[in-house]
Amino acid sequence: MTVQHAGAVAPSQSLAVRAFDSSRLEAFCATAEFDRPTLVLDVDRVEAQYHALKAGLGHADIHYAVKANPHPAILGRLVRLGAHFDAASRGEIEMCLAQGAQPHQISYGNTIKRVVDIAWAHQAGITLFAADAEEELEKIAEHAPGAQVYIRVIVEVSMADWPLTRKFGCDRDTALRLLDTAKALGLDPVGFSFHVGSQTRKAEMWRPTLDAVGQLWADAKAAGHELTMLNIGGGFPAFYGEEIQAPTDYAAGVMAMVTERFGHVPRVMAEPGRGLVAEAGMIVAEVVLTSKKSDRDLHRWVYLSIGRFSGLAETEGEAIRYQFVTPHDGEATGPCIVAGPSCDSADVLYEKRPMQLPLALKAGDRVLIRNTGAYTSTYSSVCFNGFPPLEAVAI
Amino acid sequence: MTVQHAGAVAPSQSLAVRAFDSSRLEAFCATAEFDRPTLVLDVDRVEAQYHALKAGLGHADIHYAVKANPHPAILGRLVRLGAHFDAASRGEIEMCLAQGAQPHQISYGNTIKRVVDIAWAHQAGITLFAADAEEELEKIAEHAPGAQVYIRVIVEVSMADWPLTRKFGCDRDTALRLLDTAKALGLDPVGFSFHVGSQTRKAEMWRPTLDAVGQLWADAKAAGHELTMLNIGGGFPAFYGEEIQAPTDYAAGVMAMVTERFGHVPRVMAEPGRGLVAEAGMIVAEVVLTSKKSDRDLHRWVYLSIGRFSGLAETEGEAIRYQFVTPHDGEATGPCIVAGPSCDSADVLYEKRPMQLPLALKAGDRVLIRNTGAYTSTYSSVCFNGFPPLEAVAI
CATH class of the missing domain: 3.20.20.10 (Alanine racemase)
Known part of the structure; x- marks a missing residue:
C-alpha cells in the first residue's frame, strides 16, 4: 500500500516530524470486534x-x-x-x-x-x-x-x-x-x-x-x-x-x-x-463493496461502511486525505475512488485524486482510518439513510 | 422582501405551477413556541x-x-x-x-x-x-x-x-x-x-x-x-x-x-x-446575529440558528436556495450573506449569491424556511459544536 505511514516519513533537519506511536490504538483495534463504524480514542x-x-x-x-x-x-x-x-x-x-x-x-x-x-x-x-x-x-x-x-x-x-x-x-x-x-x-x-x-x-x-x-x-x-x-x-x-x-x-x-x-x-x-x-483517534470501518463501473475504467470504486455523512465530513472538497490501514498493505495497489455507504450521490470521499489502495481489497475487509480523533464523531448525522451515528469508545 | 413565494410565481400556459397551500403549516408555526430549530411536517x-x-x-x-x-x-x-x-x-x-x-x-x-x-x-x-x-x-x-x-x-x-x-x-x-x-x-x-x-x-x-x-x-x-x-x-x-x-x-x-x-x-x-x-415541511428558526465585517462592505451577514450541520446540508455548494419568510417581508431589502450558528468556517449557506433579505432583520427575529420536508432532519449532525439535532414534529 502506498499510503504513507507517520513513521515512514523521512525526517528533515529543520523540522521534527510527527511520528506518534499509534501502537496502543492498533493493538486495541486488532483484538476488538466492532459491529459498526467506531472511533477509538486513546486518552x-x-x-x-x-x-x-x-x-x-x-x-x-x-x-x-x-x-x-x-x-x-x-x-x-x-x-x-x-x-x-x-x-x-x-x-x-x-x-x-x-x-x-x-x-x-x-x-x-x-x-x-x-x-x-x-x-x-x-x-x-x-x-x-x-x-x-x-x-x-x-x-x-x-x-x-x-x-x-x-x-x-x-x-x-x-x-x-x-x-x-x-x-x-x-x-x-x-x-x-x-x-x-x-x-x-x-x-x-x-x-x-x-x-x-x-x-x-x-x-x-x-x-x-x-x-x-x-x-x-x-x-x-x-x-x-x-x-x-x-x-x-x-x-x-x-x-x-x-x-x-x-x-x-x-x-x-x-x-x-x-x-x-x-x-x-x-x-x-x-x-x-x-x-x-486528532492523532489520538482511529476509526475502525470496513469495505462494503468494490466494483468497476465499466470494463474500460482504469480505476475501481471502493465503498466503505463510513462516509461523509457518518463521520468523515472533513473529506468535503477532498480537504483531508486520511490515511488508511488495510489487511493487504504492502501488496500491489491501484487507483481507487473511495465512497461512503449511503444512497447519496455526494457521499464520495476521494474522486478527483483517487487513492492508491491494494488490489486485493474486497468486501468485508477491515479498514483503519488514522488520526481521526477530531471533527468526526459529532459531525456524524443523526440517522442519515437509516445509518446509526458514529460510535465512539475511549480506551 | 424579494424572495419569491410559491403563490407569486406567474403561471405559464404550458406548465402548471406548483402553488401549494402552506397556510396550515404557517398557521401552526404562528401560534407555537419553539425553543430550538424545528421542522414542522404537515402529513x-x-x-x-x-x-x-x-x-x-x-x-x-x-x-x-x-x-x-x-x-x-x-x-x-x-x-x-x-x-x-x-x-x-x-x-x-x-x-x-x-x-x-x-x-x-x-x-x-x-x-x-x-x-x-x-x-x-x-x-x-x-x-x-x-x-x-x-x-x-x-x-x-x-x-x-x-x-x-x-x-x-x-x-x-x-x-x-x-x-x-x-x-x-x-x-x-x-x-x-x-x-x-x-x-x-x-x-x-x-x-x-x-x-x-x-x-x-x-x-x-x-x-x-x-x-x-x-x-x-x-x-x-x-x-x-x-x-x-x-x-x-x-x-x-x-x-x-x-x-x-x-x-x-x-x-x-x-x-x-x-x-x-x-x-x-x-x-x-x-x-x-x-x-x-419536501413541500410538506417548514423549518422554524431565528436570526441570531446580523453584522457588517467592515464599514466598506456592501452586504451584511445574517447568522441563523440553523446551518449546514444542523439540517440544511443541501445548501452545500449553494445547491438549494431555500425560501425564507420573515416578519419584515415587504420592507426594503439588501444583499446578505447567510450563515449558520456554529464555529465552523464552512458553515455558510449563501455567499457566492447573497440573498436579498429585509434590512430591518435583527437578532431574535423568527425565520420560516419553506419546503424543507426532505433531506433535512436526518442529515442533521448528532451534536456538532454542542448544538442539538434538528427537532421534527408532525401536525
Missing part, C-alpha cells in the same frame, strides 16, 4: 499531546476547542490536567461543567450566540465572551452585564492548509470601534482574538498573521485601550500525511513570535482542537 | 401529494424513498395509503416494518450493502434487492439466495438541476453481463433501475435518459433476457423557487414516455422522495 495520547503543547506554550493557557471532540473521557482528563476550554455553545459549556471544569476556565468563544444562551452562561458563571459585531456586544451587555469580552478580528493573510472564510471577525477599524462600544455598554474589553487558519503546519507560517494582529494591537494601545488578553486561536496541526512541526517546537516557535510582537501579555489563550486530539 | 400535505403523483403514475408503484424523511408519521400515513418503500439500509427497513409495511412492499435499493444486512433483510422477508456489481450479486446470492435483483445502470445524460455523480450504476455492457451473472448465481434478475438526477423539473427532461435506458432494455431483450420490472427511480422535483411541473401532469408525462419506449412493463417502480415530502 493517554491526548494527555501526552497536552503536555507537549504546554511545554512550548509557556504561560499561555490552553483552551481546548471542545468542538473538535467533546467525548467525556477527553474533557474529564483535560479537566484533571488543569486545561481551560473554548466552548461554542451552551451545550459545550454544560459538557465541560459536567466534567468538573470551573466557569472561569471556560470561554464562550462563539461570536454568534442566542440571547437565551448568553443569559444562561452568565448565570452559570461564565465571564469571558467573544464578539465581532455591535449587535453581539449589545446582547452581551444586556444579558451578561459587565462581562469581559474580546473582539475577533479577520486576518486576510494565511499560510494555512485551509484558510478560514470571512465568517468570523471584523476588520481593523471595526475592531477598534468595538472596543469603544464595549466600554460604552459597560463591558470590559480585554483584548483580541484571531484565527491563523486550520492546519497551519509550521510555526513560521504564523508570521504574517502575527504581524497584522501586532499592528492592530499597537494601534489599539495608541488609542488608549488597556489590553490584557490575546487569544491566538487554533490552527495547531495534526498529521495527515504532510510534514508538520513537532508540538513543543511548534508551540514555542509561535510563542516566541508572539513575545517579539506583543511583549509580555498578562493573559495569552491558545485554542488547539485538532492539534490536541 | 396531510404528504397524503395529498401522494394522491397527485399516483394519479399520474397509473399502474406504477410508488416506492417512497425513505431517506428523504423517515419520520414515523410520514411512514405510517404512507403505509395506510398502500405505498411501497425504497429503503437504503437495515435501519430504514426496520422503520417501515415498524409502521406496518409488509416485506414485499419494501425494496432494498442501496447497491452497497453489508453482508450482515443482506442476511438480516432476507430473513425479514425482503425479496427485492438492487445491485450494480459482481461482488454485490455474489453477496446477495450467498446471503439472500434466490432473491429478485435489479441492475442499476449509469445514465450519462441528465437535464436535472443536480445530475448525480457516477457513484451508482454500471455501464451498458456491464449491466447486460450482470444479468447473466445473476442467473448463474441462482438469482432472479427482473430488470433495471436508473436515476434521472435530482430535481428534474419537467417530465420532458426525462426524454434523453429514457431513450438511453430504452435502448438498453431492447438490447437485453434481444439477448434473451425476460425483463418484468423497470425502476424509474426518483428525480421528482419540489418547489424551491424555480418553476416545476405540477405532480399529476409530471408523473403522467413521464409514464407516457415510458410506455412509448418500453411498452407494457408488468411492474414499474417510481421512487419519489423529495417530490413527495
Whole structure:
C-alpha cells in the first residue's frame, strides 16, 4: 500500500516530524470486534499531546476547542490536567461543567450566540465572551452585564492548509470601534482574538498573521485601550500525511513570535482542537463493496461502511486525505475512488485524486482510518439513510 | 422582501405551477413556541401529494424513498395509503416494518450493502434487492439466495438541476453481463433501475435518459433476457423557487414516455422522495446575529440558528436556495450573506449569491424556511459544536 505511514516519513533537519506511536490504538483495534463504524480514542495520547503543547506554550493557557471532540473521557482528563476550554455553545459549556471544569476556565468563544444562551452562561458563571459585531456586544451587555469580552478580528493573510472564510471577525477599524462600544455598554474589553487558519503546519507560517494582529494591537494601545488578553486561536496541526512541526517546537516557535510582537501579555489563550486530539483517534470501518463501473475504467470504486455523512465530513472538497490501514498493505495497489455507504450521490470521499489502495481489497475487509480523533464523531448525522451515528469508545 | 413565494410565481400556459397551500403549516408555526430549530411536517400535505403523483403514475408503484424523511408519521400515513418503500439500509427497513409495511412492499435499493444486512433483510422477508456489481450479486446470492435483483445502470445524460455523480450504476455492457451473472448465481434478475438526477423539473427532461435506458432494455431483450420490472427511480422535483411541473401532469408525462419506449412493463417502480415530502415541511428558526465585517462592505451577514450541520446540508455548494419568510417581508431589502450558528468556517449557506433579505432583520427575529420536508432532519449532525439535532414534529 502506498499510503504513507507517520513513521515512514523521512525526517528533515529543520523540522521534527510527527511520528506518534499509534501502537496502543492498533493493538486495541486488532483484538476488538466492532459491529459498526467506531472511533477509538486513546486518552493517554491526548494527555501526552497536552503536555507537549504546554511545554512550548509557556504561560499561555490552553483552551481546548471542545468542538473538535467533546467525548467525556477527553474533557474529564483535560479537566484533571488543569486545561481551560473554548466552548461554542451552551451545550459545550454544560459538557465541560459536567466534567468538573470551573466557569472561569471556560470561554464562550462563539461570536454568534442566542440571547437565551448568553443569559444562561452568565448565570452559570461564565465571564469571558467573544464578539465581532455591535449587535453581539449589545446582547452581551444586556444579558451578561459587565462581562469581559474580546473582539475577533479577520486576518486576510494565511499560510494555512485551509484558510478560514470571512465568517468570523471584523476588520481593523471595526475592531477598534468595538472596543469603544464595549466600554460604552459597560463591558470590559480585554483584548483580541484571531484565527491563523486550520492546519497551519509550521510555526513560521504564523508570521504574517502575527504581524497584522501586532499592528492592530499597537494601534489599539495608541488609542488608549488597556489590553490584557490575546487569544491566538487554533490552527495547531495534526498529521495527515504532510510534514508538520513537532508540538513543543511548534508551540514555542509561535510563542516566541508572539513575545517579539506583543511583549509580555498578562493573559495569552491558545485554542488547539485538532492539534490536541486528532492523532489520538482511529476509526475502525470496513469495505462494503468494490466494483468497476465499466470494463474500460482504469480505476475501481471502493465503498466503505463510513462516509461523509457518518463521520468523515472533513473529506468535503477532498480537504483531508486520511490515511488508511488495510489487511493487504504492502501488496500491489491501484487507483481507487473511495465512497461512503449511503444512497447519496455526494457521499464520495476521494474522486478527483483517487487513492492508491491494494488490489486485493474486497468486501468485508477491515479498514483503519488514522488520526481521526477530531471533527468526526459529532459531525456524524443523526440517522442519515437509516445509518446509526458514529460510535465512539475511549480506551 | 424579494424572495419569491410559491403563490407569486406567474403561471405559464404550458406548465402548471406548483402553488401549494402552506397556510396550515404557517398557521401552526404562528401560534407555537419553539425553543430550538424545528421542522414542522404537515402529513396531510404528504397524503395529498401522494394522491397527485399516483394519479399520474397509473399502474406504477410508488416506492417512497425513505431517506428523504423517515419520520414515523410520514411512514405510517404512507403505509395506510398502500405505498411501497425504497429503503437504503437495515435501519430504514426496520422503520417501515415498524409502521406496518409488509416485506414485499419494501425494496432494498442501496447497491452497497453489508453482508450482515443482506442476511438480516432476507430473513425479514425482503425479496427485492438492487445491485450494480459482481461482488454485490455474489453477496446477495450467498446471503439472500434466490432473491429478485435489479441492475442499476449509469445514465450519462441528465437535464436535472443536480445530475448525480457516477457513484451508482454500471455501464451498458456491464449491466447486460450482470444479468447473466445473476442467473448463474441462482438469482432472479427482473430488470433495471436508473436515476434521472435530482430535481428534474419537467417530465420532458426525462426524454434523453429514457431513450438511453430504452435502448438498453431492447438490447437485453434481444439477448434473451425476460425483463418484468423497470425502476424509474426518483428525480421528482419540489418547489424551491424555480418553476416545476405540477405532480399529476409530471408523473403522467413521464409514464407516457415510458410506455412509448418500453411498452407494457408488468411492474414499474417510481421512487419519489423529495417530490413527495419536501413541500410538506417548514423549518422554524431565528436570526441570531446580523453584522457588517467592515464599514466598506456592501452586504451584511445574517447568522441563523440553523446551518449546514444542523439540517440544511443541501445548501452545500449553494445547491438549494431555500425560501425564507420573515416578519419584515415587504420592507426594503439588501444583499446578505447567510450563515449558520456554529464555529465552523464552512458553515455558510449563501455567499457566492447573497440573498436579498429585509434590512430591518435583527437578532431574535423568527425565520420560516419553506419546503424543507426532505433531506433535512436526518442529515442533521448528532451534536456538532454542542448544538442539538434538528427537532421534527408532525401536525
